[in-house]
Amino acid sequence: MRESKYDLPCNIAQTLNIIGDRWTLLVLHEILAGSRTFNEIKKELNGISSNILSDRLKHLEQAGLVISSLYSEHPPRYEYNLTESGNELEGIFNAMILWGRNNLEKCYKKIIHTECNHEVELAYYCPHCNQNVDELEAVELDAVDTTGLK
Amino acid sequence: MRESKYDLPCNIAQTLNIIGDRWTLLVLHEILAGSRTFNEIKKELNGISSNILSDRLKHLEQAGLVISSLYSEHPPRYEYNLTESGNELEGIFNAMILWGRNNLEKCYKKIIHTECNHEVELAYYCPHCNQNVDELEAVELDAVDTTGLK
DNA sequence: TACACTAAGTTATAAAAAACAACTTAGTTG
DNA sequence: CAACTAAGTTGTTTTTTATAACTTAGTGTA
Structure with missing residues (x-):
């Protein structure tokens, strides 16, 4: 190690x-x-x-x-x-499998929705807005929100 | 390397x-x-x-x-x-940041929805069912569907 | 115009990690 | 009781990384 x-x-x-x-x-x-x-x-x-x-x-x-x-x-x-x-690492595994699905020349697996057998996509759900969202930002934990401030 | x-x-x-x-x-x-x-x-x-x-x-x-x-x-x-x-690696980065948010003792970042500043969660969207789904399965690409078959 | 300094590396060598193969220990099977 | 399996450990070699010094090309400045 x-x-x-x-x-x-x-x-x-x-x-x-x-x-x-x-x-x-x-x-x-x-x-x-x-x-x-x-x-x-x-x-x-x-x-x-x-x-x-x-x-x-x-x-x-x-x-x-x-x-x-x-x-x-x-x-x-x-x-x-x-x-x-x-x-909880499953999120990381899934992200890697999905990346591989699109970007590996030799891909072995895909991720499907068990019920319908169709492939799924990664999404990000905002519990506050109660919907999937695209505009994301990685921010420091202790960052002060300066949006709109001078 | x-x-x-x-x-x-x-x-x-x-x-x-x-x-x-x-x-x-x-x-x-x-x-x-x-x-x-x-x-x-x-x-x-x-x-x-x-x-x-x-x-x-x-x-x-x-x-x-x-x-x-x-x-x-x-x-x-x-x-x-x-x-x-x-x-496209961003999915992997985000999964790691989110894992860290929940599991690192010293965590530095969180991922927020830009508009509302609330933290987001990982989700999987099924385009066929037109909704987020939880029941996933990683399957071989060439796997034959045997669901319900004898 | 000489001297110090920056960007973007390369090279040589030392230290750390991983691979490989053989060995161990405890028990089970024929 | 000889062979076999699970679950490792130990010793040695090979690969990777790290560290530090060096290079090449150009800039800035006194």
Whole structure:
């Protein structure tokens, strides 16, 4: 795992400090997709080595994205699951799948609405305006609103 | 840049093969945020070294996410901009910012609807059903629909 | 016109991370 | 009891990154 973290006041950099290491996002996605045990995950992620998977699971558990639990005492067997934080990564996964759908030359997946089987699009819903909106802005959390002020 | 790519039939892995290297996503985000020249980007990305930035820009141009253009002949100066593919990464950036908003202990940004200044949520719009939907599924592109079939 | 300075890198080397392969430990199966 | 599986750990090699110094071309200024 990377020792040197990004030192930037930015959600993206800080998020990458947690999920930005090689294999990390794929491990998380694999758990979300249903793999639970060490070897199940390893088998699906063609090319990952034991020590890296071991390391990533350990750090993800520390970071609170994954939780491991003993599901058999004899022999001791662990299963890995996502925490609430881990599950919320689905927005990132979906954004990547959708980007890939439009921009990869070799694309494997699409995201469909289960009921009607049609592909969906990303949208942003404003609870205040009670509708989807397009005009977005990423702003500093503590920023003072200066709109219209001199 | 990483020589060994993920060899997995998965949009996420393939997308990470393009944008998954250390610093890469941050470079792209910095360009999106308005930095245009080599040193502007370097200045904003505290800690990145010249050779890495140089390498990343070169590969991103090859991958078609960034385009560089001479904006001054004397002295020769380049500026970097995102292509359409590069701009479409905004969905991924937003997903990460929103994840960070809920899950980072130290969060820096939020995403607001420009008009009303309220925070937005991620949603998925189904053009067929003409509404936002929750029940999603990531499916193989060539998958045959077996819903309801024996 | 010489000196310092900026932009945009390149090169060389050191340090860190990842890959690879072999080994371990505990238990189970034939 | 020999072979096999799960879930790792350890040691070594290879790749990536980081750090720092250097280059090239032009500008500004005393």
